[in-house]
Amino acid sequence: MSKILIIEDETDIADLEKDYLELSDFDVVVCNTGLSGLQRARSESFDLIVLDLMLPEMDGFEVCRQIRQDQNIPIIMVSAKKDDIDKIHGLGLGADDYMTKPFSPSELVARVKAHLSRYERLVGAGIAKSSNDTVEIRGLRIDKTARRVFIEGEERIFTTKEFDLLTFLAENPNHVYTKEELFREIWDMESIGDIATVTVHIKKIREKIEKDNSKPDYIETIWGVGYRFKV
Ligand code: CA
Secondary structure, X not given: OXXXXXXXXXXXXXXXXXXXXXXXXXXXXXXOOHHHXXXXXXXXXXXXXXXXXXXXXXXXXXXHHHHOOOOXXXXXXXXXXXXXXXXXXXXXXXXXXXXXXXXXXXXXXXHHHHHHHHHHHHHHOOOOOOEOOEEEEOOEEEEOOOOEEEEOOEEEOXXXXXXXXXXXXXXXXXXXXXXXXXXXXXXXXXXOOOHHHHHHHHHHHHHHXXXXXXXXXXXXXXXXXXXXXXX
């Protein structure tokens, strides 16, 4: 049974989240202050944390920062202010997701399940992030903070979109994505281009990371469907 820690000072919200998660068979612990939540996260092993931002004693930003120093479990941040989303991004805290209050409890349950299964896939594949912002797979190392890519320690230069595409695939291994899905994921709606853009970028990425493009070690073509990052 997966164990979830909710750090939330509004008890009616915390209770509602707890009820819904327990109905979905999760084991749930609630802490009402930032500091008690951080202490609990350090003394017990959880599978995922739902973290409110405005908290007494220590705010959610600081709690997230401190948990991330030694844990890679999924963290879903919750805030009443839309502006906080920019701040979460800007601070690079390593939160996996965020939700703006008010949200439906069933939406929370859906996101919790999605993050848990994604994390389990990564751990199961031996590709758990080796640190907060680095992904390492068979000689390929992606430094997300510095946005640099290395093959066997040797740096390869990537454009922004090539980097985003490679990182997305590497963080979601074994999942087959269609070109349409990848285009939607990496290019925003205003972008000029179409799914052929994805093909071109995959080709360029392969030239940089694969030894033999006809037998790729990393990005595999699933004919008629799309691409998959091999594990
Ligand atoms: Ca709060």
